[in-house]
Amino acid sequence: MNHLLGEYLQQHGYWVLFLWTFLEGEAGLILAGFLAFQGYLTLPAVIVTALGGAFLGDQFYFYLGRWKGPWLLKMFTLVARKFRKALRLIEKYGTFVAFISRYTYGFRIVLPIILGMSSFPASRFLSLNMVSALLWATLFSLAGYFFGKSASLFVEDVSRYEMHLLAALAGLIFCMWLSHFVHAWFRRKPARTRLKRIRDSRKTVDQ
DSSP: OHHHHHHHHHHHHHHHHHHHHHHSOSHHHHHHHHHHHTTSSOHHHHHHHHHHHHHHHHHHHHHHHHHHHHHHHHHOHHHHHHHHHHHHHHHHHTHHHHHHGGGSTTTTTHHHHHHHHTTOOHHHHHHHHHHHHHHHHHHHHHHHHHHHHHHHHHOSOGGGGHHHHHHHHHHHHHHHHHHHHHHHHHHHHHHHHHHHHHHHHHHHHHO
């Protein structure tokens, strides 16, 4: 299994990581950090690849918003639903939003698009995006790497339990994602209750 995994990662590992970080979050990067600890990838190359994917991804979303923003609002309900909340974040935090957009759950893609639709300077976004992407790539790749390092303190032969550790790491990432989802669900619960009350009152009036 280790031999097959090594061959696959040597051929496809970096471009898969690039696409993953271009499109979405940190789960794949944490796993890549662990695989770097195991020697299937190299940590500097993982960081550089993730930096490139994250930076170019947010640049793409920013200019997509600048060129096709109104069309995106009409075509994609997800962007339209989050438009007002994203604007409030931009108005409240200003430049800082461009720096932390990739760390915001549920707004990773939407915020750069909305920033592109605003009058936010493209040159400022580029510099903030570069610094943010470098920090993000370094932090999460090191998180996976040090997960492997920590495991080696308790397990004498990490490679022997490699698949178990990968499964455990994937489980931890899933639990983190699930906690975000549950937290967001409970935050929206009062709004759903109000909406249900309004609908029930309208039904009563119609009857």
